[in-house]
Amino acid sequence: MSETDLSILNEIYDVILERKNKPVESSYVCSLLSHRKGIDKILEKVGEESIETILAAKGDRREEIIYESSDLLFHLLVMFAAKGITLEEIAEELKKRRE
Numbered sequence: 365m366s367e368t369d370l371s372i373l374n375e376i377y378d379v380i381l382e383r384k385n386k387p388v389e390s391s392y393v394c395s396l397l398s399h400r401k402g403i404d405k406i407l408e409k410v411g412e413e414s415i416e417t418i419l420a421a422k423g424d425r426r427e428e429i430i431y432e433s434s435d436l437l438f439h440l441l442v443m444f445a446a447k448g449i450t451l452e453e454i455a456e457e458l459k460k461r462r463e
């Protein structure tokens with residue numbers, strides 16, 4: 365794989381966990397994790413970004429598909445961290461399906 369591969373997902377997931385364990389003021393991730401709506405705020409964002417990704421793909425706008433998919437992946441990572449799900453667990457599930 366090229367230098368810019370999906371290991372960036374691990375990197376961002378680690379930052380999210382760091383924010384979860386050591387909150388930082390002015391952090392967007394912390395604002396989601398400590399939102400008064402709780403997990404519902406994170407799920408709201410996952411829903412919103414899913415719809416934006418779908419609309420971008422429907423419009424066949426390549427740049428927008430990449431941008432919105434990145435927003436979606438990021439918010440999914442926040443949801444995994446909030447739920448205590450690791451990327452290893454996701455990888456294991458996907459790997460099982462290859463067997």
Ligand SMILES: N=c1c2ncn([C@@H]3O[C@H](COP(=O)(O)OP(=O)(O)OP(=O)(O)O)[C@@H](O)[C@H]3O)c2ncn1[C@@H]1O[C@H](COP(=O)(O)O)[C@@H](O)[C@H]1O
Pocket residue numbers: 376379380383390391392393394434435438
């Ligand atoms: N990858 C991201 C990332 N992608 C998107 N976003 C934020 O996600 C939000 C996207 O939501 P919207 O487009 O709906 O914008 P909005 O108007 O802020 O939305 P509302 O929440 O107000 O409804 C924006 O505020 C973006 O800044 C991200 N915020 C953080 N990260 C990563 O997380 C790391 C930690 O971030 P902090 O916790 O802010 O330090 C960063 O270093 C980045 O690597």
